Amino acid sequence: MSKCRKLITTTALITVFGAVPALADTLGIGRLALPEEIAAWDVAVMPDGRGLPEGRGNVLDGEDYWIEQCAVCHGDFAEGAGAWPPIVGGRGSLTDERPLKTIESYWPYLSTVWDYINRSMPFGAAQTLETDEVYAITAYILYSAGLVDDDFELSHENFTEIRLPNEGGFYLDDRAEVEFPEFAQEPCMSDCRDPVEISARATDIDVTPEFPVIRFTYSDGSAPASAAEVVEEAEEASAQPDAAPEEEAVQLAALDPELVAAGEAAWRQCRTCHQLGDGARNSTGPALNGIVGREAAHSDGFRYSPAFTDAAESGLVWTEETLDAFLENPAGLIPRNRMSFRGVRSEDERAALIAYMMSHSN
Amino acid sequence: MTDMQDDAPKSPGSGPSRRDFLRTAGLAAGGAVVGAGANAASPDPLITEVQPYASFLGEGVDATPYGMPIHYEDHVVRRNVEWLTADPISSINFTPIHALDGTITPQGCAFERHHSGAIEMSKDEYRLMITGLVERPLVFTFGDLLRLPRVTRVHFCECAANSGMEWGGAQLNGAQFTHGMIHNMEYTGVTLRTLLNEAGVKPEGSWIYVEGHDASSNGRSIPMEKALDDCMIAFNANGEALRMEHGYPVRLVVPGWEGNLWVKWLRRIGVHDGPMESREETSKYTDLMPDGRARKWTWAMHAKSVVTSPSPQMPIGHGPGPMVITGLAWSGLGKIARVDVSLDGGVNWQTARLGTEPGDKAVTRFYLDHEWDGQPMYVQSRAIDETGYVQPTKEQLRAIRGLNSIYHNNGIQTWYVNENGEAENVEVS
Structure with missing residues (x-):
């Protein structure tokens, strides 16, 4: 101070x-606040285009960026992949039993699309796209939505000429006018309706996760003292990790614990897409237990890009050396692969990440 | 669900464990209902025998410099419903409201909602910027914020999608899952009125746009009138620093309005002449109506209540006789005025006792001291706020909004409690 x-x-x-x-x-x-600071943070774009930086990008470039950066979650044609959201389609579906809400069918303003891509996409690597790339990806989405032709270029100059189909589909909260008069009535206290019957039960649908039921001991003897069992289950669960296999302990001993710890810290940039460790499963990217020493594209059940399966067929094996090269420049080692990640510049950080992956050998 | 029933009674041996005692004590009367004042079949060893904790020594001070709940409470935790979202990094979990009482939600079990994960940022790294239509665009450090006049207020924060899985019918079996996207905390911080006054809002500044430091930024637009009315930034909750998952070191508090507006890791307050129409206020948090159009700017959370006990995770474990029915009520339009409880699915109602003085846009606890006759019940609660708004039935809501509006489901919840005291989520007709 x-x-x-x-x-x-x-x-x-x-x-x-x-x-x-x-x-x-x-x-x-x-x-x-200094002008440079305001420029760095005040990047919001309004529906009338205020806040848009100068720049431009066309549909064809946008398609390339899309395949590299977006398709792994949103599909090659923006139709969505797995549980991740579709970006286009669904026009006319908003009154359906299962409406499909996309940029094409639901979003009112293009400024929202540009702003969200610019700030928050790709998921796990936000704020890494160049301005022109954001214009190009937005142009590709417009093309995929059937709103522009394949020779279209989007720029700050023509931006506000583009209108999304559902711009007029919203109206201001009218609950105070529509709902309050009906709901704000003196409530009935007795004989308000006919006796009830059950019309739906959650247990019929059975989608609730497992949970313990809480019970206590009562002096009337009517209930089991199963609060103790809740505790017992928790204790059993926490006891399990103690039984680590001996082999794994040996493997861990060979690695530099500090390097592994540094790798664990660096892993936060990977964990958005990759799982590692007990119970690791394929998610956006493949599970990576035992990756070091394995042939490329061999995580069971994962749908790899053609670029990856080609590399595997050419005999690519993940050694410390090949992993280092891949982590440094993913698109350099395997062009047109779908890992939306620009690479790790620091050699030390790459070594740490590899050590951390090696610490999860199975 | 895992129901915790004992297979068989165990008799106390020469050196019984604490757990054996608990089992035995619970089953001492062999399952028969003996009622108040009845004699036990045999003396309770928890009373007649010296227990280890009455003889040996417990933990000293400093064994746990920052304490966690005792391990017997390990089951009182936030829970996630995995199939709801594509990834736990952009997801939500649920407050164990069935296992809590009083009104304040401990931070450690208060529901989490992240759009790109909970980020780790220190107080020293923290910066808050006010930009746009102001006389003086400003940057504050965390230390700067501590020099501004401070307020402490209790408010609930409810996700607009709380109960959103129940539009199509009873779906999730537990108060934690149907109503657990809510918490109620005592916040300490600085009003937006104070902060905006430091920057000097220009006359044309009619909206603010608030965004976070995290990758999602979760930007939202708020009318200036609300910002100057009761919004605040908070750095403490329930007396201590915000937990990381609640926006450490600074979050926004927007009393009575949907949780998505309560931006965590608050980075910037922009002053503008209109709304930004961000992703979170157009593609999400708008309410699709049956005609295919959508309501927008549905910010306020309307009066709502739920019985937390009995409920599926918290059945009635004893026989007929006195019991406590309890739950939570809240309104984003002001204070709770009254809560009614029905035990027959809405045919007859009685007014519950409010356990706490109702606060403005804060959770109120209610109790109904009831003599249970051992017969099945259809337990419901109905909140009425100081504006006269009465919590509607789910059917009333569906008649206006259809089944696809996702957000703002504040319909009356029904728990069917059978003769064994087990509760389940049902709908009644």
Whole structure:
């Protein structure tokens, strides 16, 4: 704090740090934001196009970016993959029993699409796309939605000429007018309706996860003291990890624990798509237990891209060396693969990640 | 579900464990209902024999510098419904409301909703920026925020999709799963009125746009009138720093309005002359109506209540006689005025006792002290707030909104309780 206090008493530095003038009606806390700081964070785009940076991108470039960055979750044609959302389709379905809500069928404004891709996509690698790439991907979505031709280029200049089909499909909350008068009535207290019958039960559908039922001991002797069993189950569950196989312990001992720990910390950039460790399953990307030493594209049940299966057929095996090369530049080692990830620049970080993967050898 | 029934009574041996004692005590009367004041068949060894904890020493201070609940409460945890979302990083889990009482939700079991995972950010790294239509665009550090006038207020935060799985009929069997996307905490922080005054809102600044530091940013637009009315940024909840999963170090509190507006890891407040129409307020958090159009800006959470006990995870474990029926009620339009409970599926109602003084846009606890006759019950609750709004039935809601609006399902919940005291989620006609 003493450093800050010195700065504030130095007149010359007040200007540099933009100390807030002490106006009568404010407390003068905080400092003025610099133009570069505002530019870095104030990136929101409004429906009328205000906030859009200059740039451009066409459908064909957008298709390339789409295949590299987006298709793994949203499908080659933006139709969706697995449980991830479809991006196009569903026009005219909003009154169906199962409506399909997509950019094409539901989203009102193109600015929302551009802004969301620019800030938050790809999932797990947000804010890595260049401005022109965002324009190109948006153009490809418009093409996939049948809203533009394949020679279309989207730019800050023609952006607001594009209107999405469902722009007029929204109206302001009218619950106060439509619902309150009906609901805000003096409630009935007796003989309000006929005796009831059960019309639906959750147990018939049976989609609720397992849960323990809580019971207590009563002096009337009518209930089992099963609160103790709830505890017992929890204790049994927590006891299981103690029985680690001996082989794994040997393997772990050969690795530098500090490197493994560093790898675990770095793993956060991978875990969005890849599972590793006990119970690891294929998700967006394949499960990676035992990846080091295995042939490429050999996680059971995972649907690999053609680029990956081709590489495997050419004999690619994941050694420390090949993994290092892949992690450094995924698209360099296996062009047109679908891992939406730009690579790890730091050699130390790559070594740590590989050690961490090696610590999960089976 | 796993029902915790003992297979057979066990007799206490020469050195019985605590667990054996508990089993034995529960079964001492052989399952017969003896009622209040009845004699036990044999003396209770928990009373007649010296217990280990009455003889040996317990843990000293500092054994756990920051304590967790005792392990007997290990089952009182947030739970996830895996099939609801594609990935746990952009997902939601549920508060164990069936196992809690009072009104304050402990942070450690308060439901989580992340759009790109809970991020780790220190107070020293934290920056908050106010930009847009202001006289002075400002940057605050966390320390700066502590120098501004501070307030402490209790509010509920409910996800707009709470009970959203129940539109098509009874689906999830447990109060935690049907109504657990809610928590109620005491927040400490600074009002947006104070913060915006520091920046000086220009006359044309009619909206704010709030966004987080995380990859989703989860940006939302809020009218200036609401921002200046009762919104605040919070850095503490229930007396301690926010937990990471609740937006450490700073989140937004938007009393009475849907949880998606309560931006965590708050990074920026933009002042604008209109709404941003972000992803979260167009493609999501809009309510599709039967005519294919959608309501937007349905921010307020309307009056709602649920009986938390008895409920599927919290059955009646004893025989006929006195029991406590309890639950939660809340309204985003103000204070709860009254809660009624029905035991016959809505034919007859009685007014419950409010266990706490109702707070503005805060959860209220209600109790009904009931003499159970051992017969099946259809347990319902109905909240009425200070505006006169009465919590509607699910049928009333469906008649207006159809089945596909996802959000804002505040219909009356029914638990069918059978003669064994077991409860299940049902709908009645």
